[in-house]
Amino acid sequence: MIPAEPLYKGKAKSVFASENPDELIVVFRNDMTAFNGVKHDQFTDKGKLNATASEFFMKMLESEGIPTHYIRMNSPDTMIVRRLTMIPLEVIVRNVAAGSMTKKYPVTEGTVLDWPIVTTDYKDDERGDPMINDDLIQVLHILNADELKQVKEMALRVNTVLSRFFDECGIRLVDFKLEFGKAGGKIFLGDEVSMDSMRLWDKKTGESFDKDVYRFDKGDVITAYRNVLNRIIPGAGV
Numbered sequence: 001m002i003p004a005e006p007l008y009k010g011k012a013k014s015v016f017a018s019e020n021p022d023e024l025i026v027v028f029r030n031d032m033t034a035f036n037g038v039k040h041d042q043f044t045d046k047g048k049l050n051a052t053a054s055e056f057f058m059k060m061l062e063s064e065g066i067p068t069h070y071i072r073m074n075s076p077d078t079m080i081v082r083r084l085t086m087i088p089l090e091v092i093v094r095n096v097a098a099g100s101m102t103k104k105y106p107v108t109e110g111t112v113l114d115w116p117i118v119t120t121d122y123k124d125d126e127r128g129d130p131m132i133n134d135d136l137i138q139v140l141h142i143l144n145a146d147e148l149k150q151v152k153e154m155a156l157r158v159n160t161v162l163s164r165f166f167d168e169c170g171i172r173l174v175d176f177k178l179e180f181g182k183a184g185g186k187i188f189l190g191d192e193v194s195m196d197s198m199r200l201w202d203k204k205t206g207e208s209f210d211k212d213v214y215r216f217d218k219g220d221v222i223t224a225y226r227n228v229l230n231r232i233i234p235g236a237g238v
């Protein structure tokens with residue numbers, strides 16, 4: 001049973017305690033936000049679509065040897081996960097320049113990068129999630145050198161698996177954000193892998209199938225999300 005009050009209510013998901021102290025219940029809500037919560041709306045089925053994608057990718061990554069927090073689905077929008085002590089980093093992998101990279105640096109949107117890069121933001125809404133580098137991560141005791149190496153290697157491995165898969169589905173994986181956490185001294189991929197946390201472009205037309213549709217009013221975001229699911233899970237029929 002889901003408790004009445006969440007332990008934590010984020011911008012898009014609510015996290016509840018479970019009867020098992022090692023597990024949490026994550027409800028993917030229909031809320032959609034952008035620009036650190038400044039833009040906010042609700043869309044029917046959005047939670048279910050992201051939960052379905054996240055379930056699909058967590059299982060795929062697990063089968064490729066990447067430890068994830070995924071345990072099972074409770075209902076279409078509710079995932080049971082391993083309780084992690086979250087590492088306060090947004091680990092971003094980029095294959096193609098887009099979004100904040102093109103605002104901050106002299107590079108044009110759509111430029112294919114010489115190799116996939118990993119950047120990190122310190123996850124703290126009040127501080128505006130500032131960019132953080134390897135030295136800061138270590139001197140602030142967020143991760144030690146070995147853990148940092150593991151996190152970056154896991155992020156790049158996720159990129160290899162997902163990029164190859166999306167390519168076969170006719171989609172270009174432009175960039176994405178991951179969050180990691182620890183349990184029993186081991187590092188796991190946590191949070192979500194969904195259309196909210198990735199940039200996905202149609203390989204032929206360049207059309208966006210991700211949260212940019214909402215961020216920049218490019219069309220119907222739910223149609224875009226359904227499009228992704230129907231391409232990645234044949235017969236999903238969502």
Ligand code: ATP
Pocket residue numbers: 008009010011012013014015024069081082083084085086179181190191192
């Ligand atoms: P943002 O949107 O910037 O990622 P948020 O906190 O608003 O931040 P939500 O996705 O709405 O994000 O909330 C989910 C919260 O649950 C996040 O704080 C995330 O770090 C945390 N979380 C995800 N997976 C786990 C886990 N396995 N154990 C503990 N906490 C988790």
Ligand code: TYD
Pocket residue numbers: 090092098099100101121129175176177196197198199
């Ligand atoms: P980025 O270009 O840094 O930020 P923005 O989307 O605000 O321009 O985002 C890179 C990728 O990471 C993109 O696919 C969106 C994802 N992301 C999140 O899911 N959450 C976040 O808080 C941030 C900063 C990025």
